[in-house]
Amino acid sequence: MKAFLTLTWTESKLFLREPAATFFTLGFPLLLLVAFGAIFGNDPASAPGEVGYTTYALPGYIALTIGSLGLLSLPITLATQRDHGILRRFRVTPLRPVTVLGAQATVHLGMLTGSTLLLGAAAGVGYDVPLPASPLLALTALVFGGVTFLAVGFLLGALVPTARAAQAVGMTLFFPMLFLSGAAIPQFLFPDWLRTASVVLPLTHTTRLLQDAWLHGQWNGTAALVLAGVGIGSTIAATWAFQWT
Amino acid sequence: MPTALSFQSLRKTYGSTVAVEDLCLEVEEGEIFGLIGPNGAGKTTAVECALGLRQPDAGGVRVLGMDPRRTSREAFYRRVGAQLQDAGLPDRLTVQEAVDLFASFYPTTMDRTPLLDRWGLSEKRGASIDALSGGQKQRLFVVLALVHNPDLVVLDEISTGLDPEARRVTRDLLREVQESGTTVILVTHFMDEAQALCDRVAMMNRGRCVALDTPAALIDRLDASYRVHFAAASSVNPAPLRVDPAVETVTVDDKHIRVYGSDNLLSTVVRHLTEQNITPNDLHAERATLEDVFLALTNDGPARSSPAATEIPADSA
Numbered sequence: 001m002k003a004f005l006t007l008t009w010t011e012s013k014l015f016l017r018e019p020a021a022t023f024f025t026l027g028f029p030l031l032l033l034v035a036f037g038a039i040f041g042n043d044p045a046s047a048p049g050e051v052g053y054t055t056y057a058l059p060g061y062i063a064l065t066i067g068s069l070g071l072l073s074l075p076i077t078l079a080t081q082r083d084h085g086i087l088r089r090f091r092v093t094p095l096r097p098v099t100v101l102g103a104q105a106t107v108h109l110g111m112l113t114g115s116t117l118l119l120g121a122a123a124g125v126g127y128d129v130p131l132p133a134s135p136l137l138a139l140t141a142l143v144f145g146g147v148t149f150l151a152v153g154f155l156l157g158a159l160v161p162t163a164r165a166a167q168a169v170g171m172t173l174f175f176p177m178l179f180l181s182g183a184a185i186p187q188f189l190f191p192d193w194l195r196t197a198s199v200v201l202p203l204t205h206t207t208r209l210l211q212d213a214w215l216h217g218q219w220n221g222t223a224a225l226v227l228a229g230v231g232i233g234s235t236i237a238a239t240w241a242f243q244w245t
Numbered sequence: 246m247p248t249a250l251s252f253q254s255l256r257k258t259y260g261s262t263v264a265v266e267d268l269c270l271e272v273e274e275g276e277i278f279g280l281i282g283p284n285g286a287g288k289t290t291a292v293e294c295a296l297g298l299r300q301p302d303a304g305g306v307r308v309l310g311m312d313p314r315r316t317s318r319e320a321f322y323r324r325v326g327a328q329l330q331d332a333g334l335p336d337r338l339t340v341q342e343a344v345d346l347f348a349s350f351y352p353t354t355m356d357r358t359p360l361l362d363r364w365g366l367s368e369k370r371g372a373s374i375d376a377l378s379g380g381q382k383q384r385l386f387v388v389l390a391l392v393h394n395p396d397l398v399v400l401d402e403i404s405t406g407l408d409p410e411a412r413r414v415t416r417d418l419l420r421e422v423q424e425s426g427t428t429v430i431l432v433t434h435f436m437d438e439a440q441a442l443c444d445r446v447a448m449m450n451r452g453r454c455v456a457l458d459t460p461a462a463l464i465d466r467l468d469a470s471y472r473v474h475f476a477a478a479s480s481v482n483p484a485p486l487r488v489d490p491a492v493e494t495v496t497v498d499d500k501h502i503r504v505y506g507s508d509n510l511l512s513t514v515v516r517h518l519t520e521q522n523i524t525p526n527d528l529h530a531e532r533a534t535l536e537d538v539f540l541a542l543t544n545d546g547p548a549r550s551s552p553a554a555t556e557i558p559a560d561s562a
Contacts, residue, residue, distance in 0.1 A: 006349035010342055017337040081335075089332035089389070092296055093350045095320040 003095055006102040015073070016108055024068040027063040029119055032184055034126070042127040049215060054127040057186055058119065059210035063145065064183040065115045067203045069108045070149025071156065071177070072170040077104060078157030079166035087244045097244070105150050112146045133217035137166050141213035144224060145206040148231035152202065152223050154232040158241040177203040182211075202230045248398050248427040249274040251297060254304035258292050262289040268304070271476050272445075274369055274396075277419055277429040279443035279460075281436060281535070286449040287331060294432075296327055309396055323351060326395035328386045330402050336375035340366055342386055343374070344392060351393035363418065368374050380411055391422065398422070401432040416442050436535035455542045463538045468535045469493040469505035473514045475525035476500050486517050488494040523554045 016022055033054065042052030049056070081087050090100055123129035132138035156173075160166040178184050180194070181203035187195050198204045205223035212220040248271050255268040265287040272278040278290045293299045295306050297313030306313060310325050314435050334343055344361065348354040361367045364384045369377060378386065383403050390398050404415055419429055419442055433439050440460040448456040448463070456463055464470050481502055485496045491513040492506040504514050511530040518525055 003350045006346055010338070010346050013342070014335050014337055084333035084335065085329070087337060088329055089334065091298065092322060092325075092327040092329060092332075093347065094322040095350050096318065129554055208424045 002192070004099050004103060007095070008106045010205065011103050012106045012110060015077075015111060021073045021076070023066055024072055026115050026118060028068065029065050029094070029115060031060050032121060033058070033119060033122055037123075037127050042129065047186065053186075054123060054130045054131070056188075056211075056215065058123050058129055060183040060186060060207050060215040061119055062116050062204055063181065063207040063210050064178060065112055065119075065185060065207055066145050066149045067174055067177055067181070068144070069112055070151075070153040071165075071174040072126065074108055074150060074153030074167040075105060075160055075170055076154035076163060078154070079160050080163040082244070083163045091244050100162060101154065106149055108153070109143075109146055118144060121193075132214045134213065137213045137217055137219060138210070141209045141219075143236065144227060145209055148202070148227040148234075149206065151231040151234035155241070157243065158238045158243065167220070175199045182207040189211040199226075202227065205230075246306070247274050248272065249431060251307045252276075252295070252304065253305060253306075255291065255294060255301050256303040257287075257294055258300050259300060265294070265301075266451075268454050270447050270454060270457055274428050274430060274486075276444045277423050277431060277442060279439035279446035280430060280432045280449065281434065281446050282455075282484060283440045284451035284537070285432055286434075287452040287453075288434075288449055289454075291449070292327075292401060292404065292430065292432055293329075296325070296329075296399065304337050313366065314492060319481060323393065323397045326393065326398040327388035328390040328398075328400045330405055331387070334374045334385075335553075337351065338374050339371055340374075340377070341370040344386060346387060348391045348392050354392050355394045360388055360392065362420070365414075376397065383502065387418075391394065391427070394425070395427060397428040397430065399430045399432070402434070403431070404435070404438060406435070412438060412441060426482055429454060436539060440535045446544065448535070450539070450543050456538065460535055463535065464533050467533050467538060467541055469537075470506065471489060471502045471506060471508065471510040471530055472533065473506075473510050473528070474516075474532045475502055475514070475528040477518075477523050477525055479523060481518075481523055483486075485520070486514070489513055489517070496518070 036057060037054045040046060040053035040057075042054040044050065044052055046053040047056035087100070090128075109173065109227070120131075124131075142206045156166065156169060160169055180198050181201045182190075182198065183203055183206075187198065187207075189205075205220075205226045209220045209223040212223070248270040251300065252268045252270050252393075255265050256263070257265040267406060268287070268291055278394070282288055294301045295308055295313060297316075300314060308321070311321055311324075338346075344357050348357060358367070359396070361370065364387065366381065366388065369381060370416065374382065374385075387400060387403055404412065419431070422429055431439065431443060443460060445457070445459050446463070447454050458466075469473060477500055478541060483497055483502070486492050486495050486504060487504075491508070491510055492504055494505040496503045496505075504510065506513065515528075
């Protein structure tokens with residue numbers, strides 16, 4: 001337990017010392033909130049369901065954070081630790097593999113929590129965005145979406161050969177999802193065909209799960225099922241593919 | 246003395262490449278033991294087998310009475326420390342954070358402040374890893390391998406390119422580690438470093454152990470364990486030198502003469518020079534080194550020593 005807590009604390013500090021990871025997790029979603037908020041405001045009924053644009057968009061920004069943590073930060077961290085022989089050094093200590101991966105999972109979920117609180121506070125103060133209709137359901141959706149993308153992150157971290165490759169693969173996956181999943185740009189602005197096509201992107205389901213929970217207090221069963229499949233599949237594949245050196 | 250580490254006919258192959266073949270050796274508790282040889286000799290593979298990182302194809306490994314593949318990670322690494330080649334740390338981690346992190350992996354640890362002090366890192370506590378010099382990094386890696394006061398520590402290529410002063414300091418520090426009861430396995434391709442630091446060495450070449458003894462005994466076993474160099478203004482007749490029983494080989498390179506031979510070589514050479522009425526310039530004698538032993542054993546060196554004179558045959562691979 002002492003090892004897990006110290007490792008988690010140390011990895012948290014290292015996370016925040018990495019400018020790119022900190023920006024994409026904490027800065028970038030906030031930047032979108034403020035930028036799109038300035039453009040579209042939050043007038044009632046500026047988005048479907050008689051809600052304001054920013055209120056409608058907030059769950060998307062949280063989904064964006066989830067995507068950046070799972071597609072960029074976690075795989076890059078794992079690949080870097082392997083590249084630099086950090087995992088190799090851990091391998092000759094009593095530290096168990098599950099502790100190493102568990103600490104990373106905890107750090108990333110912690111960053112997700114921090115970013116969500118930051119976004120929620122900024123949205124509340126700046127644009128009078130209300131709290132979720134059902135806070136418990138919203139929290140469940142957050143954890144569900146977050147854990148799914150952590151599994152994707154572990155799989156990517158297992159598959160990419162180097163930190164450089166992790167960066168390239170992560171960016172290639174993250175940016176299309178950022179724009180097409182509804183995370184950065186709400187899907188009600190999309191043509192029908194694009195909205196339909198976007199179901200191939202896992203982040204679309206994260207966005208929809210969060211939106212339905214946040215705005216309507218509803219559990220989107222389809223999105224949850226897709227995410228569960230992605231999460232379980234990724235976990236199994238990652239367990240099989242993960243290498244320490 | 247009980248055995249701290251033993252290999253019994255260890256064999257490890259990677260595909261069709263034989264990395265280690267029939268490695269047999271025993272390291273006693275409290276020794277500073279060198280596993281030496283050129284890059285690719287199989288040293289790292291051997292220690293990786295000892296640390297349970299690789300499964301040997303044949304033969305056995307015992308570490309402090311434990312079978313590394315059948316002992317739990319926790320139980321094994323509480324008693325064993327290791328600094329592996331190619332093992333790093335995050336760039337933005339500080340020295341103090343690194344030591345605290347690794348200390349948290351063990352139920353009991355050494356007092357960290359004096360440990361950092363001894364290894365000359367107390368002024369670098371707040372420095373991040375990427376701000377350390379190569380030598381400072383290496384010392385930190387050793388500290389991390391020693392933080393739980395292990396019974397056996399494996400240090401793989403810790404001092405790549407240490408200057409003589411740093412090497413002397415390292416030797417003193419390793420003596421302290423030894424005196425605190427820790428067996429040290431030093432893996433290096435620097436023969437002079439092993440000669441300076443180790444109680445005994447096993448010399449590896451192409452996966453096999455070609456010699457095993459104290460550095461001094463290995464050097465003594467060479468036919469030509471001494472060499473004398475000098476320059477002569479006038480020509481020297483090497484013939485009488487060559488037939489002298491103390492002399493093994495003479496090489497003449499213009500005015501520079503090198504004489505290889507055994508114990509009383511210097512006086513022999515001086516006697517011959519006096520007889521020929523020659524005043525030598527820059528006359529000096531040197532003891533052979535482990536490097537010479539290695540060259541002799543692997544047949545890669547000049548014919549100044551015969552491999553047959555040592556007990557172990559030259560590399561047969």
